Amino acid sequence: MQITVTVNGTEYTRDVEPRLLLIHFLRDELGLTGSHWGCDTSNCGACVVWLDRTPVKSCTALAAMASGREVATVEGLEKDGQLDPVQQGFVACHGLQCGFCTPGMMMTARWLLDHNPDPSEQEVREAISGQICRCTGYENIVRAVRWASEHGAAEHREPAQHVEAEVTA
Amino acid sequence: MQVPTHVEYERASSVDEALEMLSRAGGEARPLAGGHSLIPMMKLRLAQPELLVDISGLTELSYINVADAELRVGALTRHAQLLDSAVAGERLPIVHDAERVIADPIVRNWGTIGGSLCQADPSEDLSAVLAALRATAVIRGAGGVRTVPAREFHAGPYETVVEPGELLVELRIPLTANTGSAYEKVERRVGDWSVAAAGAVLTLAGELIEDAGIGLTAVGAPHFCAPEAEEFLRGRRAGEEAFTTAGQIAAEHSNPVADQRGPEDYKRHLAAELTTRALRKAFERA
Incomplete structure (x- = not known):
């Protein structure tokens, strides 16, 4: 089937099998290997990207589901040659060692800061609780997100946009 | 792969x-x-x-509203939306207790209420929550709309009464006065299925229990509920003694199986203890 997906602002049209998972579409069809393919079972979060501005584990979404929608990946965080404050925070606070979980962690962190510009340590920990890091013990990841919060992450905030129906309650 | x-x-x-x-x-x-x-x-x-x-784009199935003393939740509502709903949190704290421990925040962004229920995993949390609340499922097919009590929704593990060609479209949860509710779950780590969990809904008339709903997760309770314990509580004075005995009754009528999450006797112990804790908290909230 033919799908058209906007990834980091660029529209891509491809013929794919309906069973193709979004993570493999990004990595194998588009060559965007920033998003990592990890556990394959929705547990580790290395594959987190945004689908219509909401983080999703892309090993648990079909590429077909993304057709007509917007995807954002770690490659899109940098703007005009300038690293996003979240990326700068991971550098400043040594928020990664092997780096495998990092793209997913950063996409979740960016989303958290868009919705809560000054999260507490506990709120950061909760936001990344569906993602696994086997190196850092999470301490430096939490520091990196807090660093971004204190260093202009709010100014990089994307306007919130919801595709879901308005919740009336 | x-x-x-x-x-x-x-x-x-x-x-x-x-x-x-x-x-x-x-x-x-x-x-x-x-x-x-x-x-x-x-x-x-x-x-x-x-x-x-x-059907992920069908916004007509994504809503949370109050009508006729019921909370009505569209089947395509995401877990995260239900957790964000102020009215659900205030009127039905059992729902927020459960949603906080269903999967993880990223999965809750996309997983839907209807999808969880129709998967009908015996360890899924909302089945027990809706059984405790005596909710109603609304199912649509070519022939029209039919309603099924939550306690009759499951036909067995991974099997529901939703027929091929039908869709679960809405959950209706009664909003009752003088009522408190709570959900208590033991899980090995964030995002895991329950080792065991229990939900309780208590409606009080003064010091007496007017009505009780008890839901049980992952302990082999028929229809995810504990009618014998509910019957024991009805009309009784609310308090530790009643809650402890109700927990024991709920555990006696559950039928857990040993697996990698724990042996049978541990799960039965949890069924009793978590039922008592949920009743205690529901009482405090009533």
């Missing part, structure tokens, strides 16, 4: 169109909502539908 087997894909633009697509394909089609139950099952080849009908 886990990938689903070959499948066809169609996207529905309305509930009517989805029903038409589903019935045309007979029993070999599955609705695809958030995909967070179905896609993992397809990757394991435990589910091998011939056609996926993508």
